[in-house]
Amino acid sequence: MGIPERKNRERNLRKQQIQNAAKELFINKGFHSTTMEEIAQRAELSPGTLYLYFQNKEELYASINLITLQGLFNEIEKIYSNKNLSVEKKIIKLKDGMYKVFKNDPLILRNILHVQLEDTLPALSKELLDELNKISQKSMAMIANVYEEGVRQGKFREGDGMAHADIIWSTFTGLVIWEESKRKINPKKDFLKSTLDRAFDIICQGIKK
């Protein structure tokens, strides 16, 4: 205990201070339209200081994603390994969990999709890219397991677990992107939650035996 620890803690606090400022701006204005100057201003620091904590703009951007990505994985895993939940409940909970993560960091989905479309927009580091893929694969496998468990329990119609994981995941992402883009045109109306609920209600009905 002592000075090194405190220093380290303070350093992490500063990083978070910057990440918080950056996150909000990236969400509202996008990667390109957000300037380092703006981030610095919002973080109440000078531009140069940002570079003491992050090598460049892209790394700062990437670091924000990494955090939320871990959050997404954790959320899914928590639900997946909850022994007290029925499979039907688990699917609903999965949706709620993903929604919670997304609400906290709307960037995450955008970035996952950018990676998928091999968009070179922000040149994410190979490290983060691998991390992204690894986590998303692990998450999909867990969702697939939930479905297969339901089939085994005679609750869900026969079907490939992976395919249904794709459906669950795609419905979620598709809705999020769509509602997000609608909110750009009419920022006041946010139907995401209710539409998501309805969609997963339909899915639950649809997959029941």
Add this chain to the structure above:
Amino acid sequence: MGIPERKNRERNLRKQQIQNAAKELFINKGFHSTTMEEIAQRAELSPGTLYLYFQNKEELYASINLITLQGLFNEIEKIYSNKNLSVEKKIIKLKDGMYKVFKNDPLILRNILHVQLEDTLPALSKELLDELNKISQKSMAMIANVYEEGVRQGKFREGDGMAHADIIWSTFTGLVIWEESKRKINPKKDFLKSTLDRAFDIICQGIKK
């Protein structure tokens, strides 16, 4: 018909020439990473000329999406106004129609998704923005109508038409990008058709009364 008409026709051709060049670049490189210079080069025109047909970069970008949206929703309209189809069939047909369009021009969806995913574009002219909104709203309204017709016929569960249109549309788009991205990792396996069928089968089951 006469000189004014010919002039107008020529003007539209030029616009298309520019839009085609821009479209490919925007799709491959994104909005910010594509320069007007590049677009001009690919269109075999000079940068200045672009501004004779489009007020600015953003307007050009928006106009492209207008085209894509129009093509897509023409397909929807065709199915919508087919009097011989039951509402259940219509939903299946909608999926097949959209699938056909995407199979025919896989770039279309990516382009639309790029709109949704791209950083914010502040300076769209009110005119174009309205046009974009009008078309997308009309199209979604058609899908909504199909659902509501189903409700009226006692076939579908009670529910907001618009919300279900969003669900149908989102499920479709979500699945397409997801499967497309998976095919990049394993190009030989194309599960899109079967997964789409399964997803809409689930939806149809799920919305049934």
Add this chain to the structure above:
Amino acid sequence: MGIPERKNRERNLRKQQIQNAAKELFINKGFHSTTMEEIAQRAELSPGTLYLYFQNKEELYASINLITLQGLFNEIEKIYSNKNLSVEKKIIKLKDGMYKVFKNDPLILRNILHVQLEDTLPALSKELLDELNKISQKSMAMIANVYEEGVRQGKFREGDGMAHADIIWSTFTGLVIWEESKRKINPKKDFLKSTLDRAFDIICQGIKK
């Protein structure tokens, strides 16, 4: 005649306009302390315009040196290929030729020396770097040949041609900058010509068999 030719001519004029502005600044302030903004201002252009003619600052810098080297190369070649001159005369003439070039454009040597003295060789484009090296090597090779010819004719002492080319070249450049700097303290006295003559007289004596 024709538009392309005129365009080309104008383009070259612009390049020269920029090079002239840059040359003077680079000479007076060095590479690092000269800003592109300053160059643009002196050339009565905007900063962006410079980049229409030169890829970056370093390329602009290199291009200036290319010009200077080329002038020098031409002079050396003229003497080298003159069949009527004995090797002794050629060495004297080389000195006179270099002196002439220098007198005609006193900036030349300073500029070349700046390349040599500049902190770090700027990351010149491979193209330009090759060109620079090629010319300087060809020039040195010609001087070396003159010496070796003298050796073959039994007039000069045995010795490596290249090493003697270095000596001849270095004596010249060394004297020019030295005398030039002395003239700054006492502008009226110009001993360069006579000191150069004496130096090459000594060299001629010294290399004689």
Add this chain to the structure above:
Amino acid sequence: MGIPERKNRERNLRKQQIQNAAKELFINKGFHSTTMEEIAQRAELSPGTLYLYFQNKEELYASINLITLQGLFNEIEKIYSNKNLSVEKKIIKLKDGMYKVFKNDPLILRNILHVQLEDTLPALSKELLDELNKISQKSMAMIANVYEEGVRQGKFREGDGMAHADIIWSTFTGLVIWEESKRKINPKKDFLKSTLDRAFDIICQGIKK
């Protein structure tokens, strides 16, 4: 002697520690490409500490030159005043002495020439500039005396001492710059010593009566 002296001694040691670190970096990377941060790191100090010993970067740079400049002067003087050396030997020794100093601090020549070329790169203080000029003039005078001594002894051809000092000095500096710049392109080959020897061999032959 006592505490103040020790303090002073320690202070000078710190200064040297910094100068040594800086010297190596300046030699290898040049003035502009060397950062204070790097110097601090190599000196195992913090950036701020550097400013306790030197007002700014340029003064640190200048202080290094002053040291070596004294070394150069001392070397020349030592040879000059050595009663046991013949004038011919003295000229050879002068070359060796200058070479030794240069090898120890390659910056020195670069800086002397920068001054001559009125390069404002590092804004050397007027103090150092005067010191530079004074020392170099004294050194030149000593070299001139050696030549004139040779003339008086009937060993060298008639001629102005100062002019021959210029020739000797210029040949040396010219060769050093030239070989240094060649070594930038091909760092492995270092012909300076042998070419210098040859050059002074030629000069000695050339000035002999």
Add this chain to the structure above:
DNA sequence: CATGAATGAGGATTCATTCAT
């Protein structure tokens, strides 16, 4: 209409220097 050279505002990044601890 078309051109394309020129513009110049703006952004990421660097680094000498300072100052609170």
Add this chain to the structure above:
DNA sequence: CATGAATGAATCCTCATTCAT
């Protein structure tokens, strides 16, 4: 004395847009 985090001015370069031809 020493530290090293923070500063912010300075610089290279880009690119959407304009305008004289």
